[in-house]
Amino acid sequence: xLDIIHGVRSGRFYSSFSRNSRERLDRLFPLAxxxxxxxxxPDKALVRFVRVMEGIGRRxxxxxxxxxxxxxxxxxxxxxxxxxxxALWVSQHPVILDELLNPLSDAKHIGLExxxxxxxxxxxxxxxxxxxxxxxxxxxxxxxxxxxxxxATAGLIEDMEVRRCLTDLAETVLYHSxxxxxxxxxxxxxxxxxxxxxxxxxxxxxxxxxxxxxxSYHSDLDIVYLYDGGSSGLSTDVLSHFFSRLSQRLxxxxxxxxxxxxxxxxxxxxxxxxxxxxxxxxxxxxEDYQTEHAWTFEHQALVxxxxxx
Numbered sequence: 001x002l003d004i005i006h007g008v009r010s011g012r013f014y015s016s017f018s019r020n021s022r023e024r025l026d027r028l029f030p031l032a033x034x035x036x037x038x039x040x041x042p043d044k045a046l047v048r049f050v051r052v053m054e055g056i057g058r059r060x061x062x063x064x065x066x067x068x069x070x071x072x073x074x075x076x077x078x079x080x081x082x083x084x085x086x087a088l089w090v091s092q093h094p095v096i097l098d099e100l101l102n103p104l105s106d107a108k109h110i111g112l113e114x115x116x117x118x119x120x121x122x123x124x125x126x127x128x129x130x131x132x133x134x135x136x137x138x139x140x141x142x143x144x145x146x147x148x149x150x151x152a153t154a155g156l157i158e159d160m161e162v163r164r165c166l167t168d169l170a171e172t173v174l175y176h177s178x179x180x181x182x183x184x185x186x187x188x189x190x191x192x193x194x195x196x197x198x199x200x201x202x203x204x205x206x207x208x209x210x211x212x213x214x215x216s217y218h219s220d221l222d223i224v225y226l227y228d229g230g231s232s233g234l235s236t237d238v239l240s241h242f243f244s245r246l247s248q249r250l251x252x253x254x255x256x257x258x259x260x261x262x263x264x265x266x267x268x269x270x271x272x273x274x275x276x277x278x279x280x281x282x283x284x285x286x287e288d289y290q291t292e293h294a295w296t297f298e299h300q301a302l303v304x305x306x307x308x309x
Contacts, residue, residue, distance in 0.1 A: 048087035055091025
């Protein structure tokens with residue numbers, strides 16, 4: 001432990017700090033050490049704490065936050081001493097430290113509709129700025145992940161409820177991602193269907209753990225995109241073109257890595273004809289495929305499938 005402590009000051013990340021940042025870290029470290037020595041595995045906790053400090057890097061305002069908010073500091077030390085994954089997650093996404101400003105005992109399960117409302121509220125102020133919207137959704141997801149992990153570590157929430165919460169979060173993100181994807185499409189593509197917009201339908205079918213509401217922190221999303229032209233009378237080519245563009249845009253919103261990380265890895269291989277099939281399918285084509293061409297495992301996969309958006 002002493003070698004690690006001495007190594008911090010001689011390390012490259014410490015020497016790269018400004019004088020002000022080094023002074024802030026110097027104030028933080030003794031406070032953290034007092035908490036670390038009280039954990040069950042102080043050596044592991046110390047290594048993980050140093051990793052988090054390296055992850056915070058030059059954003060030394062977080063050092064001040066932890067010095068001035070001892071609750072956040074104690075909760076951080078407790079979490080990283082219990083879970084290496086949480087330590088890694090925080091080091092990669094320091095902005096989620098804000099989630100530790102309130103006592104864990106005040107945390108509670110937020111329902112699906114409340115999650116949708118809260119994320120919608122945060123997105124409203126930056127509507128139309130795609131890059132900012134993508135970052136907000138990633139920060140919202142990362143913060144909720146940490147809060148859930150903290151609650152689970154503290155024994156405030158059971159494993160099955162964690163899975164339900166993670167599923168609600170994924171549904172919330174998909175709901176808003178569809179809206180953002182359509183709003184950010186090239187106006188030329190939207191103009192093709194503008195007069196029939198209210199007669200068109202787009203849906204996301206969840207498979208696997210998302211379909212059965214059993215997501216874990218590391219789960220990807222098994223999904224299939226479907227559409228229906230309703231009574232619009234639009235040609236198959238126009239509908240296929242529009243919804244293909246929408247699906248591509250949606251994949252961009254979900255899969256692109258920004259400064260806040262990736263939103264979700266998506267797996268759309270369960271779509272008709274798998275990798276060789278179109279990204280989005282009409283309801284009729286989907287029905288025909290399931291009836292005439294689908295393999296047994298594809299029928300089995302439908303057991304846990306449900307329309308979520």
